[in-house]
Amino acid sequence: MSADLLPVAIPTGQRPAPIAELFYSFQGEGVSLGRRALFVRFLGCNLTCGYAEVPTSHDTPAQGSTLCDTEYTWNSTKHDLSAGVWHLTPQEIWDELLQLDPTTADPSLAQVDLIVVTGGEPLLHKDAVLHLAHQARLTDRCVEIETNATIKPGPDLVAAGVAFNAGLKLASSAVPRKKRIKPDAIMEIEASGRARWKFVVSTLDDLVEIAELQAQFGLTEIWLSPEGTTPERVVEQMRMAAAPALEHGWNLTTREHVLIWGGQRAR
Ligand SMILES: Nc1nc2[nH]cc(C(=O)O)c2c(=O)[nH]1
Numbered sequence: 001m002s003a004d005l006l007p008v009a010i011p012t013g014q015r016p017a018p019i020a021e022l023f024y025s026f027q028g029e030g031v032s033l034g035r036r037a038l039f040v041r042f043l044g045c046n047l048t049c050g051y052a053e054v055p056t057s058h059d060t061p062a063q064g065s066t067l068c069d070t071e072y073t074w075n076s077t078k079h080d081l082s083a084g085v086w087h088l089t090p091q092e093i094w095d096e097l098l099q100l101d102p103t104t105a106d107p108s109l110a111q112v113d114l115i116v117v118t119g120g121e122p123l124l125h126k127d128a129v130l131h132l133a134h135q136a137r138l139t140d141r142c143v144e145i146e147t148n149a150t151i152k153p154g155p156d157l158v159a160a161g162v163a164f165n166a167g168l169k170l171a172s173s174a175v176p177r178k179k180r181i182k183p184d185a186i187m188e189i190e191a192s193g194r195a196r197w198k199f200v201v202s203t204l205d206d207l208v209e210i211a212e213l214q215a216q217f218g219l220t221e222i223w224l225s226p227e228g229t230t231p232e233r234v235v236e237q238m239r240m241a242a243a244p245a246l247e248h249g250w251n252l253t254t255r256e257h258v259l260i261w262g263g264q265r266a267r
Pocket residue numbers: 025026027028029116118119146257267
């Protein structure tokens with residue numbers, strides 16, 4: 001075999017990862033609400049919010065009141081996961097993100113200084129996330145990882161200075177507790193000192209469970225996030241959650257992108 005036919009070894013950190021969406025918007029939830037951000041949405045999730053198990057057909061009924069709002073990243077019974085997906089190396093993801101930052105075309109504009117990494121579950125693609133975290137740091141940008149907090153991020157990612165918008169799932173997701181509550185991952189994320197625990201609330205029972213999890217794991221910073229993919233539903237859930245949030249010492253975010261654009265994708 002001549003040298004130019006030898007298979008090229010791809011360095012572990014540069015394996016392509018499946019990307020569902022790259023977009024430029026406002027961070028719609030949590031501590032950075034309203035800040036302009038560049039978003040990366042990875043394909044794939046290790047949970048099945050709304051269902052107790054992986055659905056077996058497109059009409060498998062949901063069993064939980066908190067349904068995943070991005071089923072197109074993992075539910076192959078309802079969506080063609082290969083449609084519109086890109087397989088990009090971590091460096092290619094970074095290059096595409098920079099193209100979305102308007103300062104690239106017009107340096108007189110302020111740089112977008114926040115990268116939001118989401119999914120699916122982005123920590124299933126740790127090498128890619130770590131590369132983005134390093135590139136972000138080199139360019140003075142912050143990174144927020146929207147994770148379900150079931151996978152340990154590992155020391156490299158913690159040392160890279162990222163923040164975790166850690167969305168622990170509750171019984172209302174229908175996912176069995178032993179799949180959605182992973183004590184080792186929760187403790188590692190809390191110990192990073194950059195965890196914001198974000199709970200999607202759809203019922204008053206959710207609030208009881210949040211208080212129990214807070215006490216069990218010593219969660220320091222809690223955010224309630226209203227369940228809903230319409231502005232009306234988001235406002236209704238915020239009204240339900242507001243008084244209990246103030247009473248328990250919890251923060252309450254809205255979902256700004258839903259208020260502006262409803263349930264549209266890549267917003
Ligand atoms: N604008 C906007 N903000 C977001 N914050 C977290 C998001 C997510 O889907 O994880 C999200 C999203 O999908 N859009």
